[in-house]
Amino acid sequence: MKILVCVKQVPDMESRFRPDAAGVWYAETDLAFRVNEYDEYAIEQAVLLKEQLGGEPEITLLSVGPDRVVEAVKKGLAMGADRAVHVRDEAAHFKDPFQIASIIAAYAKGEGFDLIFTGMQSLDRGSSQVGVAVAEALGYSCVTTVVAFEYADGTVTVKRELEGGVKGTVRMKTPALITCQLGLNQPRYPTLPNIMKAKKKEVNVIPVEQLLQQEARLVLVKFSAPAKKGGGVILEGEVADQVDRLIGILKDKTAVLR
Amino acid sequence: MKALLIGECRDGKLLEYSYELFGFASQQGAESAMVLIGTEAALPSYGGTVYLADAGKYGEYDPDLHKRLVQAAVEREKPDYVVFLHTSYGWDLAPRVAALLKAPQVSEVVALAEGGFERPCCSQKMRQVVKPVGTPVVLTLQGGAFPALVPGGTPQRQALEAEGEGRTEFLGYEAAVRKGVDLTRAEIIVSAGRGVGKRENLPVIAELAKVLGGEVGASRPVVDSGWMEAGAQVGVTGQTVSPKLYVACGISGAIQHLAGMKKSGFIVAINKDKDAPIGEVADVLVVADVMQFVPALTAKLAK
Numbered sequence: 001m002k003i004l005v006c007v008k009q010v011p012d013m014e015s016r017f018r019p020d021a022a023g024v025w026y027a028e029t030d031l032a033f034r035v036n037e038y039d040e041y042a043i044e045q046a047v048l049l050k051e052q053l054g055g056e057p058e059i060t061l062l063s064v065g066p067d068r069v070v071e072a073v074k075k076g077l078a079m080g081a082d083r084a085v086h087v088r089d090e091a092a093h094f095k096d097p098f099q100i101a102s103i104i105a106a107y108a109k110g111e112g113f114d115l116i117f118t119g120m121q122s123l124d125r126g127s128s129q130v131g132v133a134v135a136e137a138l139g140y141s142c143v144t145t146v147v148a149f150e151y152a153d154g155t156v157t158v159k160r161e162l163e164g165g166v167k168g169t170v171r172m173k174t175p176a177l178i179t180c181q182l183g184l185n186q187p188r189y190p191t192l193p194n195i196m197k198a199k200k201k202e203v204n205v206i207p208v209e210q211l212l213q214q215e216a217r218l219v220l221v222k223f224s225a226p227a228k229k230g231g232g233v234i235l236e237g238e239v240a241d242q243v244d245r246l247i248g249i250l251k252d253k254t255a256v257l258r
Numbered sequence: 259m260k261a262l263l264i265g266e267c268r269d270g271k272l273l274e275y276s277y278e279l280f281g282f283a284s285q286q287g288a289e290s291a292m293v294l295i296g297t298e299a300a301l302p303s304y305g306g307t308v309y310l311a312d313a314g315k316y317g318e319y320d321p322d323l324h325k326r327l328v329q330a331a332v333e334r335e336k337p338d339y340v341v342f343l344h345t346s347y348g349w350d351l352a353p354r355v356a357a358l359l360k361a362p363q364v365s366e367v368v369a370l371a372e373g374g375f376e377r378p379c380c381s382q383k384m385r386q387v388v389k390p391v392g393t394p395v396v397l398t399l400q401g402g403a404f405p406a407l408v409p410g411g412t413p414q415r416q417a418l419e420a421e422g423e424g425r426t427e428f429l430g431y432e433a434a435v436r437k438g439v440d441l442t443r444a445e446i447i448v449s450a451g452r453g454v455g456k457r458e459n460l461p462v463i464a465e466l467a468k469v470l471g472g473e474v475g476a477s478r479p480v481v482d483s484g485w486m487e488a489g490a491q492v493g494v495t496g497q498t499v500s501p502k503l504y505v506a507c508g509i510s511g512a513i514q515h516l517a518g519m520k521k522s523g524f525i526v527a528i529n530k531d532k533d534a535p536i537g538e539v540a541d542v543l544v545v546a547d548v549m550q551f552v553p554a555l556t557a558k559l560a561k
């Protein structure tokens with residue numbers, strides 16, 4: 001069995017975001033990058049399946065982006081993936097979700113993957129399009145927002161999460177693509193020996209020009225902070241002082257402190 | 259300008275939020291028609307054209323068939339926009355329709371903007387404006403961004419059919435797990451988020467809830483990592499609460515969490531990040547480390 005996991009590297013969401021020079025996306029200076037949270041569930045599910053099948057499946061990770069994304073795939077390799085593909089694209093940020101999907105599909109086409117795992121969305125752009133679009137391009141069955149996964153004899157049974165915590169159970173045959181939702185499993189922390197082992201695993205670099213055949217369908221116009229509408233009180237400063245001020249406000253504005 | 263609106267049915271009923279699609283069409287000043295894969299009983303209160311495909315035949319979740327049904331309606335209506343809600347149904351189906359139509363898709367639209375559509379990014383901390391190139395444009399709308407509008411009237415029904423078979427088999431729904439306290443009745447809720455750091459820190463949150471006489475809630479990661487029971491989760495996939503006081507400790511304020519608590523009477527957020535989106539709904543944002551501030555607050559209140 002061959003498994004592909006798509007991994008996006010995204011900035012830490014606790015960062016301060018500033019517009020880039022063109023004012024259409026964030027400037028990368030001062031940002032720390034990490035694996036997209038949803039993709040950690042995707043990697044973990046692939047590794048769990050490999051373990052279930054006695055180590056037989058081969059897990060390939062794929063990330064499209066500049067050289068920094070190699071850090072992200074290294075983490076996945078340390079979690080238990082076998083090899084990685086880095087589609088090198090210094091301008092990955094100028095690709096829309098559809099182009100990213102066609103790049104991934106162009107790579108996957110000849111490879112005969114039985115299963116592809118992606119995140120249900122990325123934390124930065126978060127369009128929830130890439131996984132589904134890859135499946136459509138490859139003609140794979142696809143189910144999104146998966147919170148439970150089972151595999152037996154070429155059949156995949158998953159639960160997808162709906163509003164209000166309701167779930168829907170869906171069955172399909174491989175080849176299939178699954179987009180992973182938070183809580184699907186408990187992503188493992190790479191151990192030190194596995195981090196060392198990961199250093200020796202293969203990372204195959206492919207220039208994006210070899211895979212990209214599609215024009216963008218979306219143009220970015222502007223990137224900015226949302227207009228503040230809340231107008232709530234912000235308490236900064238010393239903790240003791242913040243405590244007193246908050247208690248004062250609660251006494252004034254609510255009936256809960258009596 | 260014409261918008262083809264894709265309504266949603268579950269268990270044979272129209273989902274109320276489908277009326278937000280009419281709200282969008284009216285804001286755009288667009289003519290509209292709706293596609294519904296459902297039953298007669300689910301028809302909306304709307305005097306325009308509704309393309310009704312039988313959910314008995316096409317299922318409520320069969321994306322391979324549903325995308326072709328939408329495509330068939332697109333061929334008849336030739337709309338400028340094909341509009342979904344950004345829900346488990348919409349974000350699953352919209353990219354498939356976009357692929358079939360070779361159309362651009364803008365996801366989770368919150369507003370119309372000069373030069374395109376405004377949508378959130380960077381976990382709701384920032385906004386971007388995106389311009390689609392080509393027609394029709396596939397859109398998914400963020401829940402609540404466009405106020406629901408009930409146009410009223412009786413729909414003109416059009417039959418909708420598609421050929422072929424889907425590759426996925428839908429086996430049924432499963433109700434949500436509801437264990438523990440019923441937070442919907444609580445007057446005060448103190449919720450723990452990932453910013454609390456680790457499971458061992460949770461008693462600090464529980465103690466604040468205790469001195470306030472409230473219950474303890476949680477954001478999703480706290481439940482997903484097994485620190486608290488699923489019943490404690492507040493948000494779209496958990497409980498929707500409206501206590502008199504909601505205290506969010508180390509919670510960033512993702513839209514899915516806000517959906518479950520923004521109707522609270524008074525909201526206090528404790529967060530070390532002054533720009534955290536929770537600030538948009540908080541009446542008071544305390545910029546501090548939860549583990550320093552919360553124990554100090556509890557101690558003072560206990561006096």
Ligand SMILES: Cc1cc2nc3c(=O)[nH]c(=O)nc-3n(C[C@H](O)[C@H](O)[C@H](O)COP(=O)(O)OP(=O)(O)OC[C@H]3O[C@@H](n4cnc5c(N)ncnc54)[C@H](O)[C@@H]3O)c2cc1C
Nearest residue numbers: 006025064093096097118119121122125127128129130220
């Ligand atoms: C003009 C313009 C400028 C942009 N600038 C930037 C920028 O500076 N930096 C930036 O990060 N983004 C930028 N973007 C957005 C970036 O191109 C998108 O992140 C990309 O198109 C993927 O879409 P998404 O993140 O919405 O994916 P989603 O559909 O939300 O992601 C779902 C899943 O797809 C997979 N996936 C997504 N992207 C990749 C990838 N690159 N490699 C492997 N797997 C992936 C992952 O498994 C992920 O969980 C820009 C876009 C445009 C149009």
Ligand SMILES: Cc1cc2nc3c(=O)[nH]c(=O)nc-3n(C[C@H](O)[C@H](O)[C@H](O)COP(=O)(O)OP(=O)(O)OC[C@H]3O[C@@H](n4cnc5c(N)ncnc54)[C@H](O)[C@@H]3O)c2cc1C
Nearest residue numbers: 451452453477478493494495496508509510514530547548
């Ligand atoms: C379809 C779907 C459904 C979802 N349903 C739900 C739902 O029902 N409920 C829900 O909650 N989420 C839900 N989510 C997840 C949601 O998108 C967010 O991922 C989640 O709400 C984030 O939880 P958080 O705020 O606790 O964590 P984070 O987003 O990681 O935020 C942690 C916050 O804590 C702050 N912080 C960190 N350390 C400290 C410290 N020492 N002191 C003070 N502050 C600190 C940080 O600044 C940050 O703002 C759903 C997601 C999807 C895609």
